[in-house]
Amino acid sequence: MTPTRRPRRLRRDGIRELVSETSVSASDLVVPVFVDATLDERQAIESMPGHERVPVDEAVARVEEVLATGVESVMVFGIPESKDETGSRAWASDGVVQEAVRAITAATDAYVMTDVCLCEYTEHGHCGVLTSEAHEAWEDGAADSDAESLTVRNDETLELLARTAVSHAAAGADMVAPSAMTDGQVGAIRGALDDAGHQDVPILAYAVKYESSFYGPFRDAADGAPAFGDRRHYQMDPANRREALVEAELDVEEGADAVMVKPGLPYLDVVRDVRESVDVPVAAYNVSGEYAMLHAAAEKGWLDLEAVALESLLSMKRAGADLIVTYFAEDVAEAL
Template sequence: MDLTRRPRRLRGDGVRGLVSETSLDASDLVAPIFVDATTEERVPIESMPGHERVPISEAVARVEEVLATGVEAVLVFGIPESKDERGSRAWAQDGVVQEAVRRISAETDAYVITDVCLCEYTDHGHCGVLASEARERWEGGAHDGDGDGLTVKNDETLDLLARTAVSHVEAGADMVAPSAMSDGQVGAIREALDDAGHENVPVMAYAVKYASAFYGPFRDAADGAPAFGDRRHYQMDPANRREAMRMAARDAEEGADVLMVKPALPYLDVVADVRREFDHPVAAYNVSGEYAMLQAAGEMGWLDVTESAYESVLSIKRAGADLIITYFAEDIAAALE
C-alpha cells in the first residue's frame, strides 16, 4: 500500500487554518431587520425564534445590536401602518422604511440596504399593480389561483418600484435591492436614481429569485403573504438552472452592481454558476425557511444550531457568494469572535 500521500498531514490544528480554502468573516454578512409601523413595542416572530419586529423608535437600537457583533450591514424591511391597492406607503416620504432609514443613517455607521418591493404595502399582497380582472376575482371571493396569469401588470409596476427606490435613497439608504422580479426593474430603478442625482448608489438585484417553499416564515415576519394565488408566474421555476443565467445577464446589462441568488442552500449550484459567469459581486440570501428549519432541529436537540448555521453559511461562501444575507448573521459573527 502506497501511503506517501497522506492528506491527514494538513489537518492538524497548527496547519489547518493555514491551508483552509474558504474563510468567513462578519463583514461578509448582512443582517435583515424588520421595522413595524403598527406597533410601539418589539414583537417576537414566532416562526423565526430570536427575531422580532421592532417599532420605528427601536430601529436604531436594533441596528446597534447588529453592529455590536461585528456585522456591518443591514437589510431593512418595513411593515406599513396601512395598505392600499397600489402600495402607496412604499414610496411615502413618511413611510416606515424611510423614517427608520433616516434615523439609522443619522445615528449609526451601518451600511444600510433597503428591500424595494410592494408586497408588504399592497392590500392584495402581490408585488405590483394588480390587473383589474384579477382584483375583481379576488374581491368577488375567488381565491383559487392566478387564473389568466395577469395578476401583476409588470410595466405599470416599474414606475412605482423606481419611486420607492428613490425615496429610500433620499432617506439615506446606501444601496437598494429590488426584489419584485418585474422585468426591467433594475433598468427603471437605475435610470430613476441617475435622474435624481444618485448615480453613485449601487443596486443589488434579486436577479435569480425562485418561487420557493422556503419563504413561509418571512411572510409572517413582513406581513407580505399574497391574499390569493401565488407568485409562481413572476418568480422563477425551481426546476430551471439555465434560465438563471439569462436573468442574471439581463440585470447585469441593466446596471445591477450586485447579483443575488435567492434562496441560497437549495440553489448552491446556481450560486456557483453566477460566480463563474459574471465578474459582479455575488450575493446569496439564506432565507427564513432555511433559518427556521435549523432552529426547529436545534429545539429538538437534533443539531447544534450555531455549528450547523456556520457550516451552512460557509457552504454558501464556498459556492461563490461574496456577501450573504442571513438571519444567523449575529449568531455567526459572535461565534467568530
Template sequence: MPEFHRGRRLRRSRTMRDMVRETELRPQDLMMLYFVVETDDENFEKPISSMPGQHQLSLQKLEQRVAQAVDNGLRSLMLFGIPAQKDEHASGAYDDNGIVQRAIRMIKANWPDLLVCPDVCLCEYTSHGHCGIVQDGDVLNDPTLELLARTAVSYAEAGADMVAPSDMMDGRVLAIRDALDNAGFPNLPIMSYAVKYASAFYGPFREAAESAPQFGDRKTYQMDPANSREALREAAADVFEGADILMVKPALPYLDIVRQVRDSFDAPVAAYQVSGEYSMIKAAAQNGWIDEQAVVLESLTAIKRAGADLILTYFTEDLLKTL
C-alpha cells in the first residue's frame, strides 16, 4: 500500500491533464453582449473608454461585428439598445421600430440559427436612468410591469429567441410570461436576472449603455451584496413565476451564490461576468501585470466550475478564436 497519495501521476503531461479535466469551457457555454445605438451614421463605432475592446455600434457596424463572431463560432448574443431619444416612460424600449427591434430583425434575417436574447429593462430608455416608472422620487413597481411586458412582447414579435428581464421589479417574470403567452409566444423562454446584486462592479456598463441613474441609486430594487438566503428566495419566486433560466449577476464575486442556486434548483443557471470584472482584467493586462488569456480562461472556468451552464462575458469574441 502506498504511504501517501501521488496526485502528480495524473499531471505529468498535457494529454494526461486534459484527459482527467473535470470542467471544460465550450463555445456554446458563452454569450456575447453588444451595445447597439440608434444613429443615422452607418459607420458609428464609439470605443467604450472604461471597457477596452468594446464599442457602441450602429446597426451596420453591429452586423459586421456579429458576422466576424459567427465565423469564429458564436452561438448566442445579448443586445442592449441606446435610443436617440429618452423619456420618462421609456417609450423607445417597446417601440416596434426601436433600435433593438431592428437589430433583432437584422440578425435573424442573416443568421436564423443564432440565438438572440435582448435584455429587457427600461434604464437605457428613461430620461432619469432608473429601471421603471418614477413618481416623487420613487421607482414604482406595478406600473413598471406593464411596460416591461410590452417590451418583451415587442422583442418576441421582432424575432427574439429568448428574453432576459434585468430590472428586478417584483413580479416581472409573471407579467412577462403572461404577456408572451397571450401574444402567441408560449414557447419563448425567459432567462431571468433572478439574483442581481446592487454591485459596484457595474460602473463601466453605465458608460457603455448610457444608463446611469440621474438621482439616487438602485438599492431599493437590486439586492444587498451581503445577502445570500435572499438570493434563493428571489430565484424561487422567479421559478414559480415561469423563468426558464436563472441568472446570477455579477459572477466572480458571487461564486458562492452561483453554487447555491445550482444546488437548489433544476433550472439551467447563467452567470454574468459584468463590465467591472472585464475592465479589471483588461487594465491589469494592459499594465503587463497578468497574462490576459490565462486569467480570462481561469476566471471563466471558475464560474463554470461553480455551477454555471451559461456565461455571459465580454470576452466571448476573443475566446471563440482560441477555444
C-alpha cells in the first residue's frame, strides 16, 4: 500500500531547516568561568578538557574569549585565597568573585551571573553552617561511613547566603544564582537585595539541584568537594520527580526570576515538568560530568564531539529549557 502521508518530504535540505522545531543559539548559552585567587597564571582543569582556572587579573581576558565566540553570558565561580569555618571570604568586599566581577563589568559588555554558595569557601566544603554534630565529626576526622546524620544548619546559613548575594550585586553582578539548596534562600536573598537597593538584580535559583554523581569534575575545578560526608541531606534525591515541582514553585513564590534544574541530561523529564509548572524562565545546567564523559568518548573515537554536544543541548531546549549553563558553549557557538 502506498503511504498517503510522507514525513520524509519535510526532511530534505532546504525545507528541513524551515520546519525545525527546536534550535540552539549562542544567546541561549552561559559559560562557567573559574577565577582562582591563589593563582598567578592559568591552570588547566584536567578533568574538564579545554577549561582552566584563571587568576583574578586574567578574568577579563577569559571573558573576552567567551564573547569572541558569540556567547554573551558568563557565570563566575570563585576559589578564594583562604577558607574558614563559615566561608567568610564568600561575602568579603575584596573577595575573588567580587574583584573579578568589578573588573569584568568595567571592561566588557558580558552579562555576568554569579554563583552564590559557601562550599568553595568553607574549610569543611559544605554549603553552610555545620550542625554541632557535624562540626564535632569534622574535627574528629569523621569518615564517610560515620556521616549519615551530618548536615548543615538551614536557617543560620540564610543570612550568610544573603550577605554573599548582596556583595556580588554591589560589585556589579547582573544576576545572582543561589545554589546551596537551603530552604528559604531565595526569599532571604530577595529581601536583602531589596533592602540594599538592588531591586533590579534578578535571581536565578538553583531550584532543583540533585545530589548527583555527575558533579565530580566541577568539584575539582572549584575546589568545592566536601571534606567529609556528602550533601544528600540538603540536595535532592535523584529518585524524586514530584519534589522538583515543590522546590521550583517555592522558589518562584519567594521571588525567583528564573529557576534551574541541575544536572540537565539525566533529568530531562524534570526540565519538562518544571517548564510546565512555572511561568518564569527555566535553565538547565549541562554539568561537568556530562561534559567530561562526552569528551572521554570522543577521545576514544567513539563519538563525534561537536555533534553530540549540540544534540545534548538541543535535547535540553526541546525539554523546555530557555537557557543552558554549559562547558560546551564556546565550541557550540563557534560551530553555529
